[in-house]
Amino acid sequence: MSKAQGSFDKLTTHRLQEMKASGEKIAMLTAYDYSMARILDVSGVDVILVGDSASNVMAGNETTLPITLDHMIWHATSxxxxxxxxxxVVDVPFGSYQGNSSEALRSSIRIMKESGAHAVKMEGGIEIKESVTRVLSAGIPVMGHLGLTPQSIYKFGTYTVRAKEDAEAQKLKDDAKMLEDIGCFGVVVEKIPASLAKEVAESLSIPVIGIGAGPEVDGQVLVVHDMLGITQDFKPRFLRQYAxxxxxxSExxxxxxxxxxxxxxxxEKESY
Structure with missing residues (x-):
């Protein structure tokens, strides 16, 4: 039995900080239901993200945008x-925090109170600073998300690698530092150059979790349906399919x- 499987000490944001400081990599996966979450937890995963990717893999939507706050709370509770x-950690869904810090606080409080989750995650940098600050002021732990932010897919118009140009790379670094400075406990960086992800991870004292961001970050996250080969029509370069x-x-x-x-x-043996 691995150290992770043999230890059932509760993971906290403080423990994640210690893992970064000691160079111990953080393993993070998504889950959206009781049965899968139980398997992942017993297996020793450090962080479970109740991602708005449920919109894609559970509901069949093209993007993450249609999923609602009520949907997210239902999944998180399970x-x-x-x-x-x-x-x-639970994603605050699109339309529940952008541009209105009061709504961001209400949404995050609902997630924490109704689901019993431990933290929330929000996409964006300086554009959502007010919302993140307001949520943090209520004592709710917040994880940031930079790089390719799926809730902004119509703005980007593509799922290609982000921050390849100098200006966007500098903004990402500035946003990451800002998220650390205002009190976020960690940040996900998605689909950015490995060299940039390494630079960000080395410049921050909070954990940097990568997805399509190379190996030199503090941990990795994948969508569990992709990792287990349940999803068949999504095979990006960064995905390693473990089953x-x-x-x-099907068989x-x-x-x-x-x-x-x-x-x-x-x-006869299966009958009463």
């Missing part, structure tokens, strides 16, 4: 019930249908 060790559950589930379903139709299931 995840929190399963978790004994991991830190549970092919699509194939396994099991085919076998079940075959056995039902041939009257092989249930057999």
């Amino acid at each position: 995840v929190v019930k399963a978790v004994k060790r991991a830190l549970v 092919d559950l699509n194939k396994i589930i 099991a379903t085919t076998d079940y249908i075959k056995d039902v139709r041939s009257k092989n299931f249930p057999n």
Whole structure:
């Protein structure tokens, strides 16, 4: 049994800070339901992100934009019930915090009170400074998210790598430092050059978690459906698929249908 699997000390934002300081990498995955969250937690994952990617992988939407605050709270509540060790972070969905710090606070309070989550995550830099500051002032831990920010996909118009040009790279570095200065406990950087991600991680005292940002950050995050091969039509360069559950589930379903139709299931031992 690994150290992570054998230890059930509750993960906190302070513990993540210690992990960064000691060079211990942070493992983060998404989950949206009780059963998956329980498996990930027992396996020893450090952070579970209840991501607005539920809009894509759970609801079949093209983007993360349609998911609502009520939806996110429902998913987060299911995840929190399963978790004994991991830190549970919940995305504040599009339209629930941008441009209105009072609404950002109300949304974050609802997430924390109704789901029992441990922290929230918001996308953006200086543009959402007021909202982040307001939420932090209420004692709610906030994780930032920079680089490719899926809630702004219509602004970018593409899912290509961000911050390749000097001006955008400098803004990302400035935004990351700002998020640290106002009190965020960590920041996700998505789909940016590995060299830039390394520079950001080395310049901050808070953990920097990468997705498509190379190996020289403080931890990694993936969407669990992508990592397990449930999703079949999304295979970006940064994704390592650790299983092919699509194939396994499909084959099991085919076998079940075959056995039902041939009257092989249930057999005598499976009957009362």
